[in-house]
Amino acid sequence: MKNLGLVIALVGLAIIAGCFFLTPPHSLNPADSESGIHASAMATYGGFIVFGVGIVMYISSLPFANEKK
Secondary structure, three states: OHHHHHHHHHHHHHHHHHHHHHOOOOOOOOOOHHHOHHHOHHHHHHHHHHHHHHHHHHHHHOOOOOOOO
16 A cells, blocks of 8 residues: 555656646646646646645555554
8 A cells, every 4th residue: 555655646746747847838837727728737736636645545554653563
C-alpha cells in the first residue's frame, strides 16, 4: 500500500509538471481558470487531487510513532 501511494503521488506530480511545462506560452497561466481549456486548468487541479490521494494513501500506511508491529 505504501508503494502504491508513492506511485500515485508521483503520477500526480507528473500531471502537474506536464500542465505547467506543456501549456502554450500565449496562455495566461496553467492554473488560471479564466484562461479556458487551453490553459489546462482542469488537468492541473486534477493533478493536485491525484497527488493528494497518493499522499493520503502513503501516510495512512505508515505506523504511528513508537508503535510496535
